[in-house]
Amino acid sequence: MNFDFSDDQKMLRDQARKFLNEKSSTKTVRTVLNDDAKSFDADLWKAVAAQGWLGVTIPEEHGGLGLGRLELCVLAEEIGRAIAPIPFSSTLYFFTEALLSAGSAEQQAKVLPGVVDGSVIGAFAVSEGPGAPSPTSIEAQFDGSKLTGVKIPVTDGDIATHAVVLAREGAGLSLVLVDLNQAAVKRETLQTLDPTRGHARLTFTKATAERIGKAGEGWDLAEGVLDRAAVLIAFEQIGGSQACLDMSVEYAKGRYAFSRQIGSFQAIKHKLADMYVGIELARSNAYYGAWALSTESSQLPIAAAAARIAASDAYYFAAKENIQAHGGMGYTWEVDCHLFYRRSKLLAVQAGGPGVWKEKLVRRLELKNAA
Amino acid sequence: MDFNDSSEEAAFRAEARAWLEKTLGPPASRATMKTEGDVIKASKAYQAKKAAAGYVGLTWRKDVGGRELPPIFQVIFSQEEQKFQAPVSPFGIGLGMCIPTVIAFHSADKIKRYVGPALRGEEIWCQLFSEPSAGSDVAGLKTKAVRDGDDWIVNGQKVWTSGAHYCDYGILLVRTNPEKEKHKGLTMFVVNMKAPGVEVRPIHQMSGGSNFNEVYFTDVRISDSERLGEVGNGWNVALVTLMNERLAVGGSAGPEYGEILELARNTPSPSGKGSLLQDQAFREKLAGWYVSAEGYTLGKYRTMTALSKGQTPGPENSIGKLLNANRMQDLANAAIEGEDHFGIISDPAVAPLQGAFHNAYMWAPGLRIAGGTDEILRNIIAERVLGLPQDVRVDKGVAYKDLPTGR
Numbered sequence: 172m173n174f175d176f177s178d179d180q181k182m183l184r185d186q187a188r189k190f191l192n193e194k195s196s197t198k199t200v201r202t203v204l205n206d207d208a209k210s211f212d213a214d215l216w217k218a219v220a221a222q223g224w225l226g227v228t229i230p231e232e233h234g235g236l237g238l239g240r241l242e243l244c245v246l247a248e249e250i251g252r253a254i255a256p257i258p259f260s261s262t263l264y265f266f267t268e269a270l271l272s273a274g275s276a277e278q279q280a281k282v283l284p285g286v287v288d289g290s291v292i293g294a295f296a297v298s299e300g301p302g303a304p305s306p307t308s309i310e311a312q313f314d315g316s317k318l319t320g321v322k323i324p325v326t327d328g329d330i331a332t333h334a335v336v337l338a339r340e341g342a343g344l345s346l347v348l349v350d351l352n353q354a355a356v357k358r359e360t361l362q363t364l365d366p367t368r369g370h371a372r373l374t375f376t377k378a379t380a381e382r383i384g385k386a387g388e389g390w391d392l393a394e395g396v397l398d399r400a401a402v403l404i405a406f407e408q409i410g411g412s413q414a415c416l417d418m419s420v421e422y423a424k425g426r427y428a429f430s431r432q433i434g435s436f437q438a439i440k441h442k443l444a445d446m447y448v449g450i451e452l453a454r455s456n457a458y459y460g461a462w463a464l465s466t467e468s469s470q471l472p473i474a475a476a477a478a479r480i481a482a483s484d485a486y487y488f489a490a491k492e493n494i495q496a497h498g499g500m501g502y503t504w505e506v507d508c509h510l511f512y513r514r515s516k517l518l519a520v521q522a523g524g525p526g527v528w529k530e531k532l533v534r535r536l537e538l539k540n541a542a
Numbered sequence: 543m544d545f546n547d548s549s550e551e552a553a554f555r556a557e558a559r560a561w562l563e564k565t566l567g568p569p570a571s572r573a574t575m576k577t578e579g580d581v582i583k584a585s586k587a588y589q590a591k592k593a594a595a596g597y598v599g600l601t602w603r604k605d606v607g608g609r610e611l612p613p614i615f616q617v618i619f620s621q622e623e624q625k626f627q628a629p630v631s632p633f634g635i636g637l638g639m640c641i642p643t644v645i646a647f648h649s650a651d652k653i654k655r656y657v658g659p660a661l662r663g664e665e666i667w668c669q670l671f672s673e674p675s676a677g678s679d680v681a682g683l684k685t686k687a688v689r690d691g692d693d694w695i696v697n698g699q700k701v702w703t704s705g706a707h708y709c710d711y712g713i714l715l716v717r718t719n720p721e722k723e724k725h726k727g728l729t730m731f732v733v734n735m736k737a738p739g740v741e742v743r744p745i746h747q748m749s750g751g752s753n754f755n756e757v758y759f760t761d762v763r764i765s766d767s768e769r770l771g772e773v774g775n776g777w778n779v780a781l782v783t784l785m786n787e788r789l790a791v792g793g794s795a796g797p798e799y800g801e802i803l804e805l806a807r808n809t810p811s812p813s814g815k816g817s818l819l820q821d822q823a824f825r826e827k828l829a830g831w832y833v834s835a836e837g838y839t840l841g842k843y844r845t846m847t848a849l850s851k852g853q854t855p856g857p858e859n860s861i862g863k864l865l866n867a868n869r870m871q872d873l874a875n876a877a878i879e880g881e882d883h884f885g886i887i888s889d890p891a892v893a894p895l896q897g898a899f900h901n902a903y904m905w906a907p908g909l910r911i912a913g914g915t916d917e918i919l920r921n922i923i924a925e926r927v928l929g930l931p932q933d934v935r936v937d938k939g940v941a942y943k944d945l946p947t948g949r
């Protein structure tokens with residue numbers, strides 16, 4: 172057993188951190204935050220593509236690096252730490268994973284090279300309204316070649332070139348691939364809690380689309396994509412949580428009240444210790460998820476759910492208590508605490524909220540225990 | 543990252559499982575309560591067989607009777623041993639904390655004298671640190687040792703000493719110089735628990751049992767050759783013991799999510815519709831316990847991986863006990879409340895799992911205190927892992943004898 176990343180993977184992490192420190196400081200993040208017309212940093216996206224990161228998991232025949240999922244986990248943690256304002260998760264954890272798991276050879280050949288060079292931005296569209304989607308709630312319709320319906324919200328839907336959409340086909344559900352640059356697709360940008368990532372309502376009116384995977388298997392395929400994305404997002408969440416903890420520790424050492432460093436007060440210390448415990452719990456669960464993902468283990472559904480629950484809890488706690496530890500400064504626009512508070516909420520609900528995942532975990536444990 | 547056993551690890555696991563099967567019989571359901579005497583007898587007999595078969599001291603140096611295997615082998619053996627509910631509890635403190643301290647600080651001939659009998663389960667050890675006025679602040683202890691020729695004479699009182707009533711030896715932390723600052727006037731010794739002047743009085747625990755004791759020392763003679771480390775260096779020796787404690791304690795030893803899941807399957811829900819397992823509030827809690835239990839186990843694997851790369855166990859291992867003790871308490875509480883009025887019954891003949899949830903409910907408060915309270919563990923994480931400043935200290939630079947004490 173070796174329950175750690177390899178030296179090569181750690182080197183990749185160090186390189187990624189250095190790169191993002193330079194190219195995606197919170198100043199960069201703020202250029203997107205402060206500009207309503209901007210929902211991602213196009214220059215950063217190009218730079219990330221030039222690093223080869225967008226092709227980490229894509230096979231060499233499509234221009235990728237053909238490395239494993241563990242490398243993507245490493246990058247995800249750094250992207251999360253930097254709250255990078257780019258459609259990395261939508262394109263890689265959802266869109267690319269969907270195509271790699273269900274797309275035909277032609278479909279993969281059509282879009283994956285574009286993912287590698289950054290010209291394709293992918294989105295994954297499931298939600299249609301408030302509450303968790305279910306196999307019976309999906310209303311979007313696919314008739315074999317045309318897609319009609321409304322998806323809201325779609326993360327990065329305002330800037331994506333393509334989307335994988337869950338839609339009803341006959342009696343069942345299917346996943347379909349849509350080129351978003353066609354007149355039959357209407358995009359309306361949505362205001363969200365996290366303006367450093369774009370969101371849209373997508374309205375399809377007989378849009379040209381093609382199915383990926385078999386008809387009627389859409390729900391199961393989507394669940395599979397969500398399991399994979401859950402592990403990868405957990406790493407982003409851990410990166411963000413750790414950034415919050417680092418900020419809090421730094422501030423608690425330098426800020427004085429009652430002629431003492433505030434970090435010497437136990438109420439602050441224990442808060443930060445609890446952040447650490449939460450993050451480590453999430454990290455251990457996420458490592459197991461990473462292992463299950465990279466080895467296509469049958470344990471993935473349980474491991475992914477546990478990783479997602481632990482990471483969502485850890486990030487919420489770290490993000491809110493980071494503000495608290497900063498006092499009034501923490502409540503200002505200029506101090507970065509709120510960037511993490513915003514991003515933590517997006518990542519917690521983006522692939523299904525904590526309630527949904529707790530339910531999934533227990534259902535899977537029930538089955539496992541009964542077996 | 544590789545989570546599977548290597549072929550060597552798999553072979554060791556299979557071999558260990560076969561040996562356990564042969565020695566202990568098929569994995570039993572949770573053992574029914576026995577008297578303490580039975581437990582000690584069974585534990586000693588099992589430990590002797592385990593030593594003869596070479597399953598003790600797996601990671602220890604060969605010259606002290608170990609096998610110098612990587613830490614993962616200890617993990618594998620413990621995992622299998624747990625499935626068979628092997629009787630090992632009396633040896634946890636001795637083999638987990640005391641003997642590693644003896645190996646680190648004692649003379650070669652004493653190491654030889656003590657390690658073998660401990661590994662074979664012939665002699666049981668206890669840890670004599672805490673005192674009535676020194677628990678969390680153990681460096682504030684009073685029990686004193688005064689030099690007398692080749693001996694030291696010890697007077698004072700220890701408390702909460704687990705197992706002292708059946709132990710043969712203990713590691714004893716005492717004050718040898720009250721003129722110095724409190725951390726600097728301490729020295730550690732090995733003490734024979736049967737020596738004249740050692741008196742053990744059981745303490746009646748809130749759980750009803752009597753697992754720990756008061757230990758009184760009245761003019762107890764200890765040879766200087768039983769000293770561990772230098773005179774005045776006892777605090778650093780104690781830190782080695784406590785570092786090993788972080789690895790030794792931590793496992794919850796109570797029912798986990800699997801057991802409560804099965805309980806809930808067969809218990810009606812509070813709404814009267816379906817089972818407790820179908821109750822959404824219960825399901826959310828169950829998910830939390832799973833994440834915590836798995837996180838703890840997986841975290842231990844991360845530690846083992848770090849150890850196998852030559853790193854030492856650091857203060858980050860304080861997390862385990864903090865998580866497990868609290869989970870044990872919450873999970874037991876939920877099991878009892880979930881059973882509604884029936885939950886009050888702890889009678890092993892009637893209660894689910896022979897009262898295991900009730901035992902956990904009564905043991906968890908102790909686990910949250912033993913080996914560092916929740917609050918002290920959070921201090922350790924904050925100061926030693928995160929590097930936050932110490933609390934304002936009123937005991938720095940003050941001779942022990944001049945420190946304020948409470949009751």
Ligand SMILES: Cc1cc2nc3c(=O)[nH]c(=O)nc-3n(C[C@H](O)[C@H](O)[C@H](O)COP(=O)(O)OP(=O)(O)OC[C@H]3O[C@@H](n4cnc5c(N)ncnc54)[C@H](O)[C@@H]3O)c2cc1C
Nearest residue numbers: 669670671672677678702703704908911912913914915917
């Ligand atoms: C089941 C059990 C078995 C034990 N076995 C052994 C044994 O074998 N050998 C041995 O030597 N000892 C043993 N102990 C003793 C144990 O180590 C102490 O009880 C423990 O360290 C707490 O010390 P105390 O009881 O003096 O409580 P105190 O130190 O008086 O603590 C009382 C309360 O004050 C809090 N507190 C104290 N200091 C601080 C601080 N700096 N910051 C915040 N809060 C603080 C504590 O967290 C606690 O809530 C055992 C205890 C138990 C319960």
